[in-house]
Structure formats: structure tokens, C-alpha cells
Amino acid sequence: MSKVVTFNTEDIFTASYSKDMEGCHFRLSEHALLYVARGSMKVMIDGMVVSAVKENECVFIRKDHRVSIEKHPSPEMGYHVSVMLFFPRGLLFDFYKSLSHANIPDNICRSKKTVLKIRQSPMLVSLFDSFKPYWEIGCRPEKGWLDIKVREAIHLVLHTDVKTYASLFDFTDRWRPDILDFMQHNYMYDLTIEDLAHYTGRSLSTFKRDFKKLSEISPRNWIMRRRLQVAQELIMSTERSIVQIMSDVGFKNFSHFCRAYRKHFGCSPSKSRDTQTSEN
Template sequence: MKSTRENLGNIVYSCYTQVNRQGEHFVSDHVLSYQISGDLTLNDGVNQYSAYDGSIRFLRRNQLLKFTKQPPADGEFKSLSIYLDQQILKDFSLEYDLISEKKNYNKPLSLIEDNLQLKAYMESLLIYQLSGQLSDQRLVELKIKEVLILLLQYDPELKDILFDFNEPGKLDIEAFMNKNYHFNVNLDRFAYLTGRSLATFKRDFEKVFGITPGKWLLQKRLQEAHYLLEKGKAASDIYLDLGFEDLSHFSFTFKKLYGLSPSKIISA
């Protein structure tokens, strides 16, 4: 599979010629992405979102997403992404005296449509990238300032998202885990996103579920796998979606719990 991922600090150019399922992704920074060609499907555990040629999307930080990159027929999947890390945003907020006031935004992403200014900006950024000029950090810093100004002109309420520097608050651990158990991330990520230290997360988890997080996650994923296999799904189609890293590990752990291989469940 031919693939290219050029990381220019806060600006990343991606190119793939085959379907790329990267599974889980912890979005640690706000991201603005331009879909140059191909389709991107994102899933937050409840809803599915699609991005198409020419679309611009804004991803909120501190969330879990699954994504699939689909190149066009006989073509390449291409995207250009700007990572807006906390230090960049803190510096910008100090320079322009911007403060977050409301804390009620919970959408994982927004599609920005029909905005000629942001579309022109992304096209200009692509020209800089293809010509190699984004190796100059001074230019990168200017272009990031420019896009922040354009974003705030497009939607002034983004100020309350971009410049909210608070860490996640304490969440209902049972509801959160039942929604996100299929994301294959470390326990410290789950702990952080529920507003807890790792030690507190493990203690609270066992109070709620009666077993350790590791055991519960494995059982929950295998139970869902059993249900999907009975519905006629193939093991090769579900193991990634359920948080397993490879098919052989999934098959081994499934057989260990149920005494049958996944293929036997399908044929039963």
C-alpha cells in the first residue's frame, strides 16, 4: 500500500491509495481538516459522520473516534490537517484577549460548508505544502494565526471551544464505558476522559462493575462479538470495530471464553 504522511509540525498532509482503517484515534487537540479527495467516515460510538471531496471539518479535542479513509476509484485519498495545540491557542488568546465563556459544546465535530474564505485558505495552504514552503516555521505560525482569525469570523461561538483550556470534568463512569468500550485505547485515556487519575478510575470502576477494567472490557467486547456473529457477521469484519488489534488474538480469546471458534458460531 502506497501511503504518505508528511508531518510539518502542526500541519499534516496525508495520502493513501488503498482503504485505510486506522481504528481508534484519541483526538488530543482541536483539528481542522480539508478533504482534498476521497471519503472519510468517522464514528464516535453513537453517530457516524462523512466527509467528502472539498469539505472542511472541525474536530473537537479530548474525544475518541474511529475512522476509515476511502480513496476514490483509481485515485488517492488526500487530506490536509491543522492541529491546534493548547500552547498555540493559549498564545493566541493572550495576544487577542480572547476568553472562553460558555462550556456547553459537546458535538464531536462540525462540517464547515460553503465558506469561500476558508476554502481559499485551504487551497493556498496546499500550494505552500506542495512547494515545500511549509518547512519554514515562521510561515506555519502565520498561517495558523490566519486560520484562527478566519474560524472566528466564520463562527464567533468557536471562541468558547478553542479557548476553553479546562481538562475533562468527572463523568458517569458506567455510561461512558458502555458507550466507549470498543475503543482500543489505554486505561489512562479512559481515566483522563472521565476526569479521573488512573488509580481513582480503577477504584471507581470496580465499585460500579464489580471487576477490574481489563476483565470487563474483554468480556464486554466478546459478548458483543458473540451477538454480532449470531447475526451473521464475519469475524474479519468486526474484530477491529470491537477494539481487538488483530484477528488471531480475537479468535483465541473468543474460543477461550466460549469454547468455540468464531466460525463455529456463524455456522450454528
Template sequence: MREVSPQHNILYSCAGEVKAGHDHFVHEHSLSFVISGIAEYYTDNGMVSYPSGSLCLFRRNQLLRILKKPLDGKPFTAITIFLDQETLKKHSLKFHIKSDGIYTGEPNVLLDNDAFMKGYFASLMPYFAQSGKLTPILEQAKTTEAIELLLRNPSLKSFLFDFSKPHKIDLEAYMNSHFSYNVPVAQFAKLTGRSLSSFKRDFEGIFHTSPEKWMQKRRLEMAYFLISQKRIKPSDVYLEVGFQNLSHFSRVFKKEFKINASAL
């Protein structure tokens, strides 16, 4: 997989093979355009498929599992614009744009890829053909352009300019639904509206063990079920349940259940 990011806000991705098992904590809002191939995003509401030509706006502070696939002999390619909070706050102050309130809409919005958006992304392609040509000033200008293009849709104002922090939510319910995502404990703390210390304190009060030990046990239990009952191969399971390395998964699985995963 090749990724070109001349600066930190604009990323060009190219994958010649299926790229799976990418658990992603979305730190900032991101605008993503699929040039070729197909992207499958697995969220709380199931899987959504984005073929070439799709344009989607993803909201910050959420977990996504992504599968990137080549299609029809073409690699998966995409351009993503990261709309970070600092940039949006400066834009808000400079142009006196404020949110209408706390955003309560969908976290991922499929946008109309109209002539303006097509022209915008086409204008970025020459910069990636010649790596390093997108200077910081140009990047800033292109990021501002993306924001202004999005604001043609008034409903996106609250999406972009709601700067409120995640509120404190039911930790037990959230963790039981999201334990298979392989992201740092600090990200789970943020997603549940807590500091890291309060997250660990609340977690141990509910589950009577550390987050790391609890999540590994839950992931192994899920793996055991999928392999023994659903007859899914260990090589297809380890990523799904939150492990990044097959050999590590095999080792801790055997330690937990006293049997090789492949022997079930």
C-alpha cells in the same frame, strides 16, 4: 498510507486504499479539510460521512472511529490543523479573547467551506508538495490564521476557548457504551473526568475486575454475537469490537470460548 507532518500542528494524509479500524482519542481540537475521497466518522450519534470538499471542526476529548476511503480513482487526502490548548491559551491572552462559558454544543461542527477557507487550504498545498518547507514560524502563522478564520463565526468562540476539564460522569454507563474503542485506559480515565488511579479504583468497585480484563471479555462477547447471530466474518469483526490484530483476536477468542471464531 502516507502522512506528512512537517511540524506537530499540521498534518497532510494520503491513503490509496481503504483505511479502517482507526480508533482515535481526539486530544486537541482539530480542523480537517477533505481534499479527495471520503471520510466516515463513527460517533455516539452514529455515522457521519464527509465527502471531498467537507470542512469539519472536531472537539477535543472524544472518541472517534474513522474510515478513510478513496473515491472515483482518487486516494483519500486531507489536511488537518491541530489547535492545541497551549496555542489557544496564548492566543486568548494575547488578543483578550475569552469563552462565553462552558461549551455545550455539538462536538463536531460541519463548517461552511467558503472562499476564505478554500484559499487558506490551497495556500498550504505547496508546502506538502515540497516536504519540509513549512518552517516552525510559518506553521505558527498558518495555525494563527486558521484560528482567526474560525472566529469569524462568533458561536465558535466558546468551542475554541473553553479550557475546562471533563467533568466526572457515570463511569458504568460510559464504559458499557464505549468498551469497543481500542484506546489506552488512561484515555478512558480522562474521558470520564478521573485520574488514572481513581478511574481504576472506581472501575473495580463497579465491575469487580480490572478495566483490561473486563473490556477484553465484553469485546469477545460482542464478537461472538456478531459472528454467530449476525453471520459477520471474523476478519470483519475484530476491528469493530476493539482488537487491532486478527491473529491475537483469534487466539483469545478460542481461549475464551473453546472454539475457533471461523467455526461458528
């Protein structure tokens, strides 16, 4: 029998212990630091394997991705232990305000790396050694202590790669994500307007105001139109089934998809494919 114990405190700290290989899947809405204390782990982002994390290794994972994790026990010890620290927006905002702006690097571009391996250092060792008593006895850390540790973790990430300034502090004007770029890459997911605002580093009111400058239609209608456009392109250029294409672009109901497609293009999805086939 597999034994899985998970401790979650204030949505900041999660420690897990398991005796068999375990898997989990989730959408990461906050940046996170992942450390493997015992065993190993495979990290997949949006369905692709991007990193194998060995014992005593640590990785930083950028937010706004679908994450799948496979936890493998240590062959010698017979169990797996890992720790995940999340970086809540509020703590990042407080950390940013405490920085001396004269020491913030200029002309930093956002790194394209979704997963960043944290190099070994005394800072890394001391940070996660301080967590050992908590996962060993199953005790939940206090919120104040965790806040201090998250600040240490932020220092660690910034020290590893200066480009992470642009990822961690994307709520500032100079590093705020581009709305349309984000939506072009995430139109297929079930995101509310509140989610879109959060993921693009804006308040809801600011997101609505900024989006109006970019489009005359609402975010919901923009996403619907984009899904239909991509669906038509795939229907006419590939041999994949219409049901699979419907699912890939974000529709859940086939009847709804067909109605929306007909209303937008004036014909059914199957008619579009038949027309393309006859022309060829």
C-alpha cells in the same frame, strides 16, 4: 502509476498530493481540520460514510474515531491535493488559557456531530491560501509559523459552531468527557489506560482516581467484563457466528475468548447458544 507525496511537520500539518484515487485508514487521536484544495474526498467515520468534501471545502473532524478517507483527483487537473491540520492538546490548552473567560459561552453542550462542515468565509480562504506555497514547492513550514496557523484554525472552528468549545476544550472540568460513557462506546478497541486517560481529557493519575470512584475493578477488568457481557447477549440473541462476535467485541484470539467466557459464565460460548436454542 500513482504518485503520492506527503509532508508531515511536527504532527501538526500534513499535505498530500496524488494522481490516482488513494485511500487511508487511521485512528484520529487529535481533533483535525481537513481542507481539499484539488479534487474531492470521501470521509468515513467508524465504517460509515458521513461526508463528501468537494474542492475548496473544509471539514472539522472530532478526535477519538476510526477514520477512512478516499482521495479523488480533480478531473480537470488530474491530481488531488489536501491539507490536514491537527490540534495538539498542548496548543489547545495554551489557546484556552489565553481566552477571556467572560467571553466563553455558558451552558454549552458537546455537539454529537463527528464531522462539521466549515462554511465558506474570508477566514477560511485566507487560512489555507497561506499554505499554497508549501505544498506547491514541497517545503515544510516552520513550527512557529504552524502554531500561529493552528490558532487561526481554532478560531475558525469556534466561529463556525459554538458547541465546539465543549469538544476542543474537553480537558476543563465542565466539558470533560464522562469516563463510563466513553468506555461503553469504545470497549471493543485496543486502548491502553494511557489512551483512556488521553481520550477522556485527563492525566493518567486523574483518570485512575476518577475511575476508582466509579468502579471497584480496574479499567482493564471492566473492559473485559463488558466485552464478555456483550458477547453473551449477541450469542444468545443473534445467529452471527461466534468467531465474528468474538472479533466484534474486541477479542483477537479464539482460545483466549473461550477461556475467559467459560471462567466468567461457567460454560462455553457454544453451550450458551445451544442452551438458548433448546429453550426456544
